[in-house]
Amino acid sequence: MNKKFSTLMACAFMASAFSLGAQTHALTAQGEIPYRTQAVLSEQFDACLTGVKAINPDYYYQLQVNANGSVVTEDQNDLVPAKVLVQVRDYATGNLTLKVMDIDKAPLTGSLWRIEVKDNGLRGKEFVFVNRETGYTINYDCADAFEPTTVSTTINVDANQTTIIKDDNNRWEWYSDDEQPDIFGPKKVYSYVHEGDKVMGLIAKTDGDVVAVKVKKSLLNDEMTNINFLTLTVRTAGAKVLTAKDINSMIDAEGSWQNRTSNNEAVFNAFGLIGTKAAITNEDLVTGAYLAQEVAAVYPAYAAWDMVQPASGKFFGYNILLNKKTTDKYLMVATDETHESIQNPSLHGGLKVIDAKLARVNEEACDALLARYIWKATYYATNDSLVLEPLNASVITTALKQAGKKWNQTKLADATADEYYNTINAGSTTGNNVDLNGEFAKKAEKIPVALTAMNATNGIDSRTVITVGQPQNAVTSGHDVKTANGIAIVAAENHANQPYCYPYANMNVKVNFNNTYLPILNRTTQATGIYYLQLSTTKTNSSLDEKRLNGSYLVADYAGHYRYDVWEAEQNFAHMPATQWVVEQLGCPEGGNRWVKITNREFASQAFMGQLYTAGKNAEGKELVYIINHNYQGLRGHNNVATLATNNALNCADTLIFAAVENPTIGYLNIADDVLRENKYAFNLIEKDFSNQFLSANDVIENLRLSTTATNFEFFRVAAPAFGYKVGGGTIGEKYLYKVKVSDANKIDNDHVWVAYDNNHKFVIASEKDINAGKDGLKWATFAFKENSENEGVDCFTLVHHELVPVEGDSKVTVYQPVGVLSKELQTAHTKAIDLCQREYDVFDIIPDARPLYMNMRGDAVVGDKYASYINNEENCMKFTHTKTAGNLFERSLLAEGLLNYLDIETLSDAGSRKNAALYVDEVAAAVDSRMPQYMFVIRPDSAVAYTWCSQHGINSTCEHSAPYKGYVAGEFLVNLNDSIHASINKLTDASKFHSDNYTRLAFVEAIHQGDFLYVLKAPYTIASISAADPATEKMYVVPTYLAADQEGIVYDKIALDGAHNNVAFAIRYVGDTEEDGIMLESYDVAMAEADKSEAGIGSFTGAWVTLNGTGVPVLGKFHNENGNHDTDDTVGGNSTAVKDFSQVINQAAVFAPNATEGPATDTEEVEVATIKVISGNGSVTVIGAEGKTVTISNVLGQTIANTVVTSNEATISTPAGVVFVAVEGEAAVKAIVK
Secondary structure, three states, X not given: OOHHHHHHHHHHHHHHHHOOOOOOOOOOOOOOOOOOOOOOEOOOOOOOOOOOOEOOOOOEEEEXXXXXXXXXXXXXXXXXXXXXXXXXXXXXXXXXXXXXXXXXXXXXXXXXXXXXXXXXXXXXXXXXXXXXXXXXXXXXXHHHOEOOOOOOOOOOOOOOOOOOEOOOEOOEEOOOOOEOOOOOOOEEOEEEOOOOOEEEEEEEOOOOEEEEXXXXXXXXXXXXXXXOOOEEEEEOOOOEEOOHHHHHOOOOOOOOOOOOOOOOOEOEEEEEOOOOOEEOOOOHHHOOOEEEEEHHHHOHHHHHOHHHOOOOOOOOOOOEEEEEOOOOEEEEEEEEXXXXXXXXXXXXXXXXXXXXXXXXXXXXXXXXXXXXXXXXXXXXXXXXXXXXXXXXXXXXXXXXXXXXXXXXXXXXXXXXXXXXXXXXXXXXXXXXXXXXOHHHHOEOOOOOOEEEEEEOOOOOOOOEEEEEEOOOOOOOOOEEEEOOOOEEEEOOOOHHHOOOOOOOOOOOEEEEEOOOXXXXXXXXXXXXEEXXXXXXXXXXXXXXOOEEOOOOEEEEOOOOOEEEEOOOOOOOHHHOHHHOEEEEEOOOOOOOOOOEEEEEOOOOOXXXXXXXXXXXXXXXXXXXXXXXXXXXXXXXXXOOOOXXXXXXXXXXXXXXXXXXXXXXXXXXXXXXXXXXHOEEEEEEEOOOOOOOOEEEOOOOOEEOEEEOOOOOEEXXXXXXXXXXXXXXXXXXXXXXXXXXXXXXXXXXXXXXXXXXXXXXXXXXXXXXXHHHHOHHHOEEOEEEEEEEEEEOOEEEEEEEEEEEEEEOOEEEEEEEEEEEEEEEOOOOOEEEEEOOOOOOOOOEEEEEEEOOOEOOOOOEOOOEOOOHHHEOOOOOEEEEEXXXXXXXXXXXXXXXXXXXXXXXXXXXXXXXXXXOOOEEEEEOXXXXXXXXXXXXXXXXXXXXOOEEEEOOOEEOOOOOOOEEEOOEEEEEXXXXXXXXXXXXXXXXXXXXXXXXXXXXXXXXXXXXXXXXXXXXXXXXXXXOOOEEEOOOOOOEEEOHHHHOHHHEOOOEEEEEOOOOOOOOOEEEEEOOOOHHHOEEEEEOEOOOOOOOOEOOOOOOOOOEEEEEOOOOOEEEEOOEOOOOOOOOOOOHHHXXXXXXXXXXXXXXXXXXXXXXXXXXXXXXXXXXXXXXXXXXXXXXXXXXXXXXXXXXXXXXXXXXXXXEEOXXXXXXXXXXXXXXEEEEOOOOOEEEEEO
C-alpha cells in the first residue's frame, strides 16, 4: 500500500478515536475529512506524447521541473526519470504545500494542473495553476515568503520551512503566450508581489519541498539567470495503464477514501463524438457500477501466463475483469450480438459490449472466449480519457454470419494468443483467423482495438452506441510505451492529422469515470473581530459538566478550560469575555481566505491558528465552518478536574458558526478607588428559592453566611492585574481584586474587621490583626467580581476567590490566581469556596449605598442640594456650631494686641454678645464635584467680576490701552497657620504667635482668590492699599500690577488651589451617614520633618482637622493615638503608616453642625477697638465707649466722610454704604462695612 495512503488511514483511525460527535455538515461520522486516496501514481512521460504547443484551459497537465536541454529536440532520455511539481497535503495539519517529486512516485491527481490564462494588458499573459486533486492554486501569502539579502544561482533554502499554500499571490508570469508553433520549453515561473518592487519565485529544498522566495526586482536580470528559481515545462501526462485498484478508486475520485474497502467500485461515463458530443445511455457499460478484479484473482493460472509477464509478455497490462456489482456478470465483447440488423451484413462490425456470465473454452491460462472478458484500461489524464482495450474482439466473416453460424462454431473459438484480435496483434486471416472478418478486422500491429462509438442503424442512426473497433484511417503502427502496469499503445505525433501528441483520436467516443474533481475542501476566513463560536451538530451530549447541543457555545470555564455550554435566558454573553473569541486575520492584508488566529478573550489562550473551511450555509443562512488540522483535538471533557493544556483547543471534528459580538465589555466589576470610598455595598443572592438573602456578618470570628439581614461591606482594591486578549495583541484591561471589609460603624472609626478564608475552605469574619497573623490558618479573602448573569437588567456577579501563588519557575515571585468561587452551603447557609470547573455558581446583585465622605454643597446623597445657594453668595452664608458646646465659630480680632484675627468659638461669656458667625463660602473650582469638594471661608468678602485696567486711565477705562482681568473674591480668608509657623506667611516675626498652648491656630488673613490661586498679602500690603476705585461707580478694585508675577514674595504669597489638601481650602467631612451626625472641617498637616506640606490621603484617618484645645480655642488637630484605634490606614494595599509619637488624631477633631444663616459675612456688626466698639449698620456706624473723643470716618480713597466729637457713650454717625475706616482718637483705625 502506498505510504501516503497508509498515513492517511492511520490519521483517520486516530480521528475516530477522539471524535465527540458526528457533524453531518462537513465531516464524516468519525469526524474525518473525506480525502481522496491519491494511491494512483503518475506515469513516466513518453517523448512522443508530452510536448504541448497550445494550452487548453479544460485539460490537466503535468509540470516538469527543471527540464534539461531544448524540449524541441529532446529525446526520451531527457524525460526519464523526470521530476514534476506536486501539490501535497500534510494529513495531520491539512496544510497544502508544493513538492518536487520523481514522476513515478508522484500521486497522479496531485501532479495534474489545469492552467488558466489571464490577460494582463501590457505585461502579457499571467497563469493560474489549479490542482486537480485539491482544486487549489499555487498561491502563497507574500508575508510567508523567504527573502534573502542577496541573490545567486545557489540559494539554499533547506533551513527554511516549506511554504504553505494560502490565499494571496496566485497569478504567475511564465510563457509569453498560451499557444505557439513549437513545443513549450522550460521557463522560470515568478509572480510580482502586488505590483510592488518584489518578485516571488519557487526554490526547492534538497528533499524536494518548495519554498516561496521573494527578492527585489532590482536584483534580477531580464531572464532571471542569476537566481535559481524553478523552471516549469508544461507536459501532457503520460499514458497510465490502470490496475484493478486504480479503476475501483476511479483515479482517486470523490468517495475513494470512504470506499477503500467494501464499497470499491467504478462507474463509467461514455460520450459519443459523432457530430455533437452526446452522452451514451442504455448501454451496459454506463448503467451500473463495476468492481474491477485482477484476472488472476479469478483464474490463478493467468498470473503465470508468459504473454502477460512484465518483462517480455506482449499482452502485459491486459489484466482486468469488470464485474457488474451485485451480479455474476462481467463486461465482455459479445461473440455474436451486434447493433446492426442481420439484413445489413456488410455493416455488422458493431459488436455489442455487454454484461455476461464468465465462460471459457478450455482450462488453459487463457483462451479465445475468456479473452473477450479481459481488458486493458489506459488512462490519459490530461484530457481525462479512458481507453478500454479487449484482449480479443474477433468477429466472424460476413459469409459465416449470413450462413447462420455462431462465433463458437468457427475457428475463431480455437484461436491462439497470437491470433487474438486486439491492439497488439496484426489483424490477419491466417491460421485460425481464416474465419476473421478481414474487411473489418484487418490491420497492422499496434493499432488500437478498443471501445468505440457508432450510430445504430435501427431507426436510421437514431442513437449512439458502444462497440469495439479501430481508429478511423489508422494505417501507421502506434508507439508502444512500457509503463509500470502495462504496455500503452499511443499514436505517433501528427498521426491522423492530430496537431499535437495526444492519444488515438477518431474512435468517436470518450470514456471516463463518472465523477468530478471538485475541491473537497472549500476555504473561508473570518474578518478580524470578536465572535461567539456556536456548535452545529446533529449529535448532542448534555452531560453534567458540558452541554454539546446544536447551537451551544464554546466557552472557557472559570479555570480557563474550554467546553460547550448554552446561553441561559438570564445571561448576557456580551458581558462575559470567557464566552468570546478574538479572531485575527494573519498574513498579507491583500490576501483572500486568510489564515486566522483564534484566542479566548478572557484567558488569552490560543484556541486555533490556521485555515478555516466552509461547508456552506445552514437553513438560517449562517456559514458552517470547520478545521482539518488534527493537531487540534481539544474539548474532550473535563469531569471537574484540571485538563491538559492541549485540550484547550478547537476540535477538528466540530462544525462551528461564527457570530459577531456586539458591544463586548470587560466582564468584571471594576470600581474606581474614589467611588469605593464613597460607597458601601451589600450582596443580594439572586436565586428563585432564596429570595431576600444577603451576605451577612454578625460578629468577628463568625461565618460569612446568608441571611435576610444585609451587612454592608467596603471594598479595597489590592491588585489590578491586566488580563485577557484584544485584537492586535495586548490585554483588554485590568481585573480589580478586592479585599472586603465589614463596613465601619461610622466614617471616623476604623473597626478593622474583614472577610477571611479559613482552613475549612469557608469564608469567615475576622479582625485584620488575626488575618495578618494567620491565626488558626486564616487567610485574606480576595475577590474579583465576575459578571455571570443579569437580573431584571441589572448585572450580577460571582465572587471569584484569588490567592497569591508562586510564578512557575520563580518561587520568589507571586501573582494572584483564581482558586475558587464563593458558594452557599444549603444546610448551614454558610459560604465556602468551590472549584473553578463547575457549570453553575451563586450570583449576587452587588448593591451600592452612596456614602459620601465629604459634603458637596452643590448636592449629595446626605444633604441634597439644600446648601447649593450658599456658595459664593454674600447674602446666604454658613455658620458652624460645635455640637458639644453649641458655640459658633467666628472671627475674634486681636489686631490691637499685635496679633491676628483668629478663628474663635463662642463661649458662655459670649452668649449675650452680638457676634455674627456668618462665613462666606468660596468654592475651589478644581475640586468641584470631586470626591473631596473644597471651600474657603471668608469674612468681609468683596467680589468683583471681570474688569479692565489701564495704567494711565485706571479701572474700567474704555481707552485702547485697557487690558482685561479676571474677576476675584477679596477678603479675609480662614487659614490654618502651619505655613506661618514655618515662615511661609510671615506677617509676624514671632512664630509662637501662631500657636495656642503649642497647638497650631487658625486665623483670617487678607487674600485675593483669582482663578486657581489664592494670593495671600504680605505685610505691609492690604487689600485697601493695593486697590483703586472705578471713577464711575466708586467701587474698589485690586490694581492688577500688584498681582503680577514679579510681585510674588513681595506683595503676596501664592497658594495653588488644585483640589489637594492645603492650608487655605477646607473639606467638610461627614462623621456619619446623616447630617445630624455632624461634620468636621478637614485641613492639612505639615510634617514636622519637612518644610512643605504633606498631603494626607482623601478619606484617610490621618491628616488634620479643626478641633478645640484644652482652653476651648479652635486649633489644628493632627495625628494622635488615644481614645480609639485610629493609628493607621488599613494594611490593605500597602497603606500601612506606623504610629510613633503623634499627639492628635481624627477622633479628637471637633464635630460641628452646619447651619445656614442669612447674615452677610460682609457685615462685621461688632468690631472691638481696645475697649471701644464699632458697629456697622444700615447707612450708619455706631461707636460705643468713645464719649468725648474725636471720631473720623474715611472711605477707601482716604477721603474724610465724617469728623465729629462724640458727646455720648453710644453715638450713631450717618455713613454711605461701602467699606469705611473708623478712627477713634488714640486708637488704630478699623475697617467696617456699611450696608
